[in-house]
Amino acid sequence: MSEAPLVWRTKLSGRLDVVLVHGVDGYSRSRLAQLVREGAVSVDGTVVQRPSASVAEGAEILVVFPPPKTLETAAQNLPVDIVHEEKHFLVVNKAAGMVVHPGAGHPDGTLVNALLHHVKDLSAIGGVERPGIVHRLDRGTSGLLVVAKSDLAHQALSEQFRDRTAGRHYLAICYRPPLRNSGTQRSNLARHPTDRLRWASTDRGGKHAITHWRVRGRAGTVGLLECRLETGRTHQIRAHLTEVGHPIVGDRLYKRRGTQLPPSVRTRVGDVTRTCLHAWRLYFNHPETKEPCLFQAGLPTDMRDLLDALGLQEPDTPAL
Numbered sequence: 001m002s003e004a005p006l007v008w009r010t011k012l013s014g015r016l017d018v019v020l021v022h023g024v025d026g027y028s029r030s031r032l033a034q035l036v037r038e039g040a041v042s043v044d045g046t047v048v049q050r051p052s053a054s055v056a057e058g059a060e061i062l063v064v065f066p067p068p069k070t071l072e073t074a075a076q077n078l079p080v081d082i083v084h085e086e087k088h089f090l091v092v093n094k095a096a097g098m099v100v101h102p103g104a105g106h107p108d109g110t111l112v113n114a115l116l117h118h119v120k121d122l123s124a125i126g127g128v129e130r131p132g133i134v135h136r137l138d139r140g141t142s143g144l145l146v147v148a149k150s151d152l153a154h155q156a157l158s159e160q161f162r163d164r165t166a167g168r169h170y171l172a173i174c175y176r177p178p179l180r181n182s183g184t185q186r187s188n189l190a191r192h193p194t195d196r197l198r199w200a201s202t203d204r205g206g207k208h209a210i211t212h213w214r215v216r217g218r219a220g221t222v223g224l225l226e227c228r229l230e231t232g233r234t235h236q237i238r239a240h241l242t243e244v245g246h247p248i249v250g251d252r253l254y255k256r257r258g259t260q261l262p263p264s265v266r267t268r269v270g271d272v273t274r275t276c277l278h279a280w281r282l283y284f285n286h287p288e289t290k291e292p293c294l295f296q297a298g299l300p301t302d303m304r305d306l307l308d309a310l311g312l313q314e315p316d317t318p319a320l
Helices: 016-023 029-037 111-118 151-163 236-243 263-269 301-310
Strands: 006-009 041-043 060-063 081-085 089-094 142-148 167-175 182-191 199-202 207-219 222-229 277-285 292-296
Touching (some): 151 277, 167 301
Antiparallel strands (some): 167 277, 182 199, 277 292
16 A cells, blocks of 8 residues: 655745655655656646756645555564554564664664564555654664554554654763753754764754753763654754753764763773663554553663663653
C-alpha cells in the first residue's frame, strides 16, 4: 500500500524542493527532488518536474507518493529490546550504537534488520530501507521508538508526530548545566555551512525546531537535563544544547573545548564513548482505538553508572 497523497497550501515561497522539505516529514531534500523529477509533484494542478522551479506563497502542493519497492533488506538475528507489541505497532528500547535503518555506510546490522527477524509484519510505507520506521534516533542515542506494523498505524502515528500530539522526553547528561531551572530553545536548524555532519541554527531557511529543557540535577560542572521535543529535527537536542552552552557528555561531534568529567568521576566510569542522551518517555494515541499510550524506559547501565558517580539520581516522573 502506498503512502496517502499529501496536499497543502504552502506558507513559503522559493524553490520547489526547499518548499517540499518544509511540508513533507521523513524525506530528505534529495529524495524529494527525485520525486519531483519523477513527476510525483503538482503545483496548483500542474505537474512540475524541476526541483528548482519557483513556487509562490499560497500555492497548492500535491505530492503523490510511489508504491514502496519490494522489501529486500535482510533479516538478521540481532538482539533487540521489544518493550511492547500488539497488532498495529511495537515499542522498542534501542541500544546506543545501533543504527535505526540501513543507509550509506550501514548496509546491515541495523534495528530494521533485527526487527525483520523478530517481527512478522512491518508497515511497507517506509520502503525498502525503512519499513515501519515512523521516527528515528541517532546512532549514539538510546531509548524508545515506536515502530508501525500496519500501514494504518504508520499513517496515524506520522500524523501525530507531525501535528505534535505525539511526544518525547529525553534525559541528557551535559556539561555546564544552566543556572536557570528551565528554558526553551527555538531556532531554524539546517546543515552546518562548513561541517556537513553537524546541524546548526540559521537565520536563512532551515526547519523550525523547538526544544524545552529543565534541569533535573546538578553536580558541579555536570548536570542532568530533561528535554521535551515539540519538533523532531536531525540532531535537534544535540545542536540546541551545544549552542546554548551545555554540550552533551560523550558527544564527540558537538564537543566543546574545555569540557571534561571531574577526575574522580573518570576514575570510576572511565572514558565516556557515546552521547549521553536517552529517549526516556514516549506518548501517543493508539492508532486504532485513539486511547492514550505512554511508555517509559529507565536509563541504560552506562548512563546510570555515570549519574551514580556524579551523585545524581534518575527522575521517576517528568517535570516538563
